Amino acid sequence: MSFDYDLFVIGGGSGGVRAARLAAAEAGARVGLAEEYRMGGTCVIRGCVPKKLMVYASGYPRVFEEARAYGWQAQAGEFDWTVFRARLDDELTRLEGVYRGNLERAGVEIFDSRAVLADPHTVRLANGIEKTARHILIATGGRPFVPEFPGCDLAITSNDVFLFESLPKRILIVGGGYIACEFACILNGLGVEVTQFYRGAQILRGFDEEARGHIAGAMCAQGVDLRVGCNVQRIDRVEDGLWVKATDGRDAVFDAVLFATGRRPNTDGMGLEEAGVRLKQNGAVEVDAWSQSSVPSVYAVGDVTDRVALTPVAIREGAAFVETVFKANPTRADHELVPGAVFTQPEYGAVGMTEEEARSHGPIEVYSTAFRPMQSGFAGQPDRVMMKLIVETGSRKVLGCHIVADHAAEMIQLAAVAIKMGATKEDFDRTVAVHPTMAEELVTLKAPVRTG
Numbered sequence: 001m002s003f004d005y006d007l008f009v010i011g012g013g014s015g016g017v018r019a020a021r022l023a024a025a026e027a028g029a030r031v032g033l034a035e036e037y038r039m040g041g042t043c044v045i046r047g048c049v050p051k052k053l054m055v056y057a058s059g060y061p062r063v064f065e066e067a068r069a070y071g072w073q074a075q076a077g078e079f080d081w082t083v084f085r086a087r088l089d090d091e092l093t094r095l096e097g098v099y100r101g102n103l104e105r106a107g108v109e110i111f112d113s114r115a116v117l118a119d120p121h122t123v124r125l126a127n128g129i130e131k132t133a134r135h136i137l138i139a140t141g142g143r144p145f146v147p148e149f150p151g152c153d154l155a156i157t158s159n160d161v162f163l164f165e166s167l168p169k170r171i172l173i174v175g176g177g178y179i180a181c182e183f184a185c186i187l188n189g190l191g192v193e194v195t196q197f198y199r200g201a202q203i204l205r206g207f208d209e210e211a212r213g214h215i216a217g218a219m220c221a222q223g224v225d226l227r228v229g230c231n232v233q234r235i236d237r238v239e240d241g242l243w244v245k246a247t248d249g250r251d252a253v254f255d256a257v258l259f260a261t262g263r264r265p266n267t268d269g270m271g272l273e274e275a276g277v278r279l280k281q282n283g284a285v286e287v288d289a290w291s292q293s294s295v296p297s298v299y300a301v302g303d304v305t306d307r308v309a310l311t312p313v314a315i316r317e318g319a320a321f322v323e324t325v326f327k328a329n330p331t332r333a334d335h336e337l338v339p340g341a342v343f344t345q346p347e348y349g350a351v352g353m354t355e356e357e358a359r360s361h362g363p364i365e366v367y368s369t370a371f372r373p374m375q376s377g378f379a380g381q382p383d384r385v386m387m388k389l390i391v392e393t394g395s396r397k398v399l400g401c402h403i404v405a406d407h408a409a410e411m412i413q414l415a416a417v418a419i420k421m422g423a424t425k426e427d428f429d430r431t432v433a434v435h436p437t438m439a440e441e442l443v444t445l446k447a448p449v450r451t452g
Ligand SMILES: Cc1cc2nc3c(=O)[nH]c(=O)nc-3n(C[C@H](O)[C@H](O)[C@H](O)COP(=O)(O)OP(=O)(O)OC[C@H]3O[C@@H](n4cnc5c(N)ncnc54)[C@H](O)[C@@H]3O)c2cc1C
Pocket: 010, 011, 012, 013, 014, 015, 016, 034, 035, 036, 037, 038, 039, 040, 041, 042, 043, 044, 046, 047, 048, 051, 113, 114, 115, 116, 139, 140, 141, 142, 158, 179, 266, 270, 301, 302, 303, 304, 309, 310, 311, 312, 314
């Protein structure tokens, strides 16, 4: 049977773009790709990249404050969102062009259109035109989810933050995950009055308990009005903003209410189940270790599969798919020991198990320290850094590493190499410290603070 393409990719985000480009450029496949919004996907257009640029923007008031303690006559002055927003828009347009150019140079045919599955070998574009392909890759990512409650249509999501015409003066952020916490810190740093509600007992569920407490403390100290055990009951539009009634009985008026309460896979109305593709209960595409769905010609990578929802993982899954299907080299994407970061202020970098997970695996030793870092300590800031290694008692292997500090994301990337290689506590110990740094604490942790 002949097809229009060897591969048709639905979704031009991290996973889809990587798979399309590699299949075309390295395996010589005839590839088509449909993207319904902007090339680059969540990461480039409304996720990692614009968020990190906002993290940088929000860090300057502190730099000026510290600079004064170091003898500089510096003042932060006013933050001009319109200047930043215009530069951000330009940068995202530039990046979008880079992604598009890379695909075109690789020979991928791009359709600026929504696409759905018509049958196991056919996609249908928005104009009704159908294209056939030997293999179809679903790489449609996910979208923010706002629960139903009175006034829920007045809430905004992370997608809207990058499009603010002007910054709100008072914002309520609802959620306790990494996206909610990052935006709380970013907007607080930019001078917005931030209140954060989280219905659970502590923010950053799923991360290491000690790190969660440390970050929550730092966020409160920086001025985020964090209220755990609290949710929104209803929102009403009033003359001077949005009136929010909370489950703790209190009420207040905000200029914006941002819900960062989780994301859902983009599979609605995609024709997947009709074509026989099995979905999980939450709508994610069910795939095996090679990213193959229940329909042999249909594969899926990235957030739409709800495995590890991070850009580098989507990219690895896309690359592994191409190895498996187009290069006769069956490759599983590796989901073990994936390092990650939360870009709060201070940052949190983590790899491997939390202390709580490790305890349920067997005997462990916990090495942990908290201290005032030199740079901000000199400036009289109250910041404290946390570093922690979780070690398996028998094998001495480091099972997890957790760092809460400025630049923790950069540090964890390197610690992750050692831990991925199977480093033991003694390997860390025999590595000479780089002095004076924060990271040197990781190789000078003497006695366990806890065993279990
Ligand atoms: C605010 C925020 C911050 C984040 N920060 C980080 C971070 O710091 N580090 C990190 O690693 N990850 C981060 N992420 C997660 C990261 O963005 C995702 O894991 C990653 O983008 C997933 O890539 P993907 O290819 O699966 O999907 P996406 O990048 O979401 O791409 C899917 C694409 O498919 C398109 N699409 C959907 N349906 C269709 C259709 N039917 N037809 C055509 N096109 C369609 C969409 O428009 C989209 O462009 C963040 C996410 C958010 C929301």
